[in-house]
Amino acid sequence: MALNMLLALLAMALAASTAGWWKPPKRIQWQWQLSPFNYPADLVKGPDRLDMYDVDVFDNTATTIRNIKSRGVRVMCYFEAGTWPSGKVNNPFLSQYPARCKGKPYEPPYTDELWLDITCPEVLNITRKILDLAVTKGCDGVEPDNVQGFETDSGYNTGFYKCPIKNGVQTGYTTGCDLDYKEWRGFNLFLANEAHARNLSIALKNNFYMAPEMAAVHDMVLSEQCYQYGECANYTSFINAGKPVLLTEYRRSNGWPLKTCRE
Numbered sequence: 001m002a003l004n005m006l007l008a009l010l011a012m013a014l015a016a017s018t019a020g021w022w023k024p025p026k027r028i029q030w031q032w033q034l035s036p037f038n039y040p041a042d043l044v045k046g047p048d049r050l051d052m053y054d055v056d057v058f059d060n061t062a063t064t065i066r067n068i069k070s071r072g073v074r075v076m077c078y079f080e081a082g083t084w085p086s087g088k089v090n091n092p093f094l095s096q097y098p099a100r101c102k103g104k105p106y107e108p109p110y111t112d113e114l115w116l117d118i119t120c121p122e123v124l125n126i127t128r129k130i131l132d133l134a135v136t137k138g139c140d141g142v143e144p145d146n147v148q149g150f151e152t153d154s155g156y157n158t159g160f161y162k163c164p165i166k167n168g169v170q171t172g173y174t175t176g177c178d179l180d181y182k183e184w185r186g187f188n189l190f191l192a193n194e195a196h197a198r199n200l201s202i203a204l205k206n207n208f209y210m211a212p213e214m215a216a217v218h219d220m221v222l223s224e225q226c227y228q229y230g231e232c233a234n235y236t237s238f239i240n241a242g243k244p245v246l247l248t249e250y251r252r253s254n255g256w257p258l259k260t261c262r263e
């Protein structure tokens with residue numbers, strides 16, 4: 001049953017591939033700003049023309065997004081999909097998540113966010129509402145974050161266990177006790193299908209394990225620190241498909257920049 005549902009979601013997403021959402025070219029210039037956008041002060045200055053801004057769907061009004069788009073650019077809208085961000089006060093759906101669908105804290109320093117059980121019907125319905133909000137505000141696409149909760153090898157797990165403790169141990173996806181790859185795969189397919197049904201582009205956020213498969217149904221990648229962690233090669237499926245791979249690297253705590261791509 002679960003496999004049939006996943007195959008159906010994938011088929012629906014592929015069947016919608018000729019629809020009218022924005023399909024970005026492989027090379028685009030973009031700006032990522034997740035703090036509230038102050039228009040026009042936060043517009044990027046300089047001779048190079050941007051193709052896209054990526055802003056928070058909750059912290060920006062429809063007027064702000066419309067003003068940004070009046071510059072002839074596209075707007076992607078960020079939201080936390082796989083986690084419950086307790087501090088996101090502008091999220092009108094924050095109080096609608098049932099306690100039973102909330103798991104353990106995300107990794108430091110984001111412990112104010114809790115992992116979600118992405119199999120909860122309530123979580124899926126709220127996600128649909130968020131996508132509807134993105135449409136209402138005029139977003140061209142969405143950037144759902146925290147969509148790889150099966151990656152628990154770092155010592156953090158999501159807190160949703162589905163099998164009994166064995167020998168006193170219950171850690172990570174390798175034991176099958178946490179929400180596993182299959183379920184997060186289904187959630188990523190769900191996100192792509194629901195976004196495209198609303199004529200929204202969708203970015204795959206990090207989640208390099210699923211990139212080869214998701215290149216067929218996502219429109220771009222947004223990766224954090226793939227050079228630092230040696231993960232960039234995992235996104236070649238998107239490049240081969242003519243889709244952009246957008247990269248953000250961060251400075252080390254001592255202020256020195258990380259080694260980045262020389263291309």
